[in-house]
Amino acid sequence: MVTHRGRWTLRDRAESIMRALPVTVPPGTAALTVRLDHPRDAGVLDLGCVGPAGFRGWSGGARDGFTITADWATPGYLPGELEPGEWQVLLRLHRVPPDGLPYEVTATTSTHSPASPAAPEAPPRPERPPRPAVPDVDGRRWLAGDLHAHTVHSDGASTIDELAALAVARGLDFLAVTDHNTTSHHPWLPGASARYGVTLVPGQEVTTDRGHANVFGPVGWIDFREPADRWLAAAERAGGLLSINHPLGGDCAWRQPVTTRTRLVEVWHSGWWDRTWGAPLAWAQAWRPDVVPIGGSDFHRPGADAPPGAPTTWVLADGDPADEAAVRAALAAGRTAVSAGPDAPLLLRLGDELLALGADGALLGYPDGRHRVVRGDRCLLPADDGLHVLESHRMEVIALCS
Numbered sequence: 001m002v003t004h005r006g007r008w009t010l011r012d013r014a015e016s017i018m019r020a021l022p023v024t025v026p027p028g029t030a031a032l033t034v035r036l037d038h039p040r041d042a043g044v045l046d047l048g049c050v051g052p053a054g055f056r057g058w059s060g061g062a063r064d065g066f067t068i069t070a071d072w073a074t075p076g077y078l079p080g081e082l083e084p085g086e087w088q089v090l091l092r093l094h095r096v097p098p099d100g101l102p103y104e105v106t107a108t109t110s111t112h113s114p115a116s117p118a119a120p121e122a123p124p125r126p127e128r129p130p131r132p133a134v135p136d137v138d139g140r141r142w143l144a145g146d147l148h149a150h151t152v153h154s155d156g157a158s159t160i161d162e163l164a165a166l167a168v169a170r171g172l173d174f175l176a177v178t179d180h181n182t183t184s185h186h187p188w189l190p191g192a193s194a195r196y197g198v199t200l201v202p203g204q205e206v207t208t209d210r211g212h213a214n215v216f217g218p219v220g221w222i223d224f225r226e227p228a229d230r231w232l233a234a235a236e237r238a239g240g241l242l243s244i245n246h247p248l249g250g251d252c253a254w255r256q257p258v259t260t261r262t263r264l265v266e267v268w269h270s271g272w273w274d275r276t277w278g279a280p281l282a283w284a285q286a287w288r289p290d291v292v293p294i295g296g297s298d299f300h301r302p303g304a305d306a307p308p309g310a311p312t313t314w315v316l317a318d319g320d321p322a323d324e325a326a327v328r329a330a331l332a333a334g335r336t337a338v339s340a341g342p343d344a345p346l347l348l349r350l351g352d353e354l355l356a357l358g359a360d361g362a363l364l365g366y367p368d369g370r371h372r373v374v375r376g377d378r379c380l381l382p383a384d385d386g387l388h389v390l391e392s393h394r395m396e397v398i399a400l401c402s
Contacts, residue, residue: 008103019093025086069114120159142348185202219235245269266296
């Protein structure tokens, strides 16, 4: 057993927000257990771990400890053999008060692996509500989904099965599971997808104090400690995609310097409470002229934030709709639309035309600032290049389409 204790100060945080505490893992170790103690009412320390071979897990401020064994690990951490050598307990000094923050980290190794905690019972597969009457386009199908959700593998309250069941009950075809700074949930997604009949897209929310970004695809762990340009490069090398999340999201607004601006932007986030506030659209259009708008609920737990699909991202997908790669290909091609929910008014691009559904009396805003009135529940209107917006008479955003 090894114990590190001390007091982090504001000067420590200013010098380096990330700290690594060494832990020696001897040969024959079957389990590593780490416990972090600090006064949570005074500050926040984020917790993670790397081994000699690289990343082994992250739980941020959601947990005060973890266990890693060859066969199982605390959600957020990767099970597997514990290679001997120097490991590092990672601490991010997220919030440190002026008088400092005392802490104690205790790491214990064992030659015996404790029993895996019992898995919660999986919920039954719910009935899927009827789909809206949305037309196919050139053999492609519009799919309804959500590109931002969390589970117990970071700071969410739902298991992957519970999240999948909730997505089906909401009428979604796909859902990206984007736990913070970890990929420990990825191996569990295909099984849950098959059990519940919903496409679960492997994702991770790269999370820093200067902004968050979602990476979509089975690309391996993205090192959030690196500059943001390297996140994008690593994702693209592995065939994945990166989006900027909630760029005007309070204390997690996007402030990361970048030289390459990704096209995907989470323009519509559940935190956009007043959609007469045009700042998210203005930011997105200033970010780059060919921005691809997407939406995310950022779901964590029932009753605490928006449910999955609020907002809903629609993608026009080729091939097998159960293939998460088809969802990513549609995102990469910019074939997206965003609505307030799976059964809310919708604006879709059909080639050179736009189809407005359930939006009688709304205003269609064109990229150049012109407006046209929508007449009827299914209205075809000419399309231009760029971001189109359905608005109410109050100039409240109802739907988006790229």
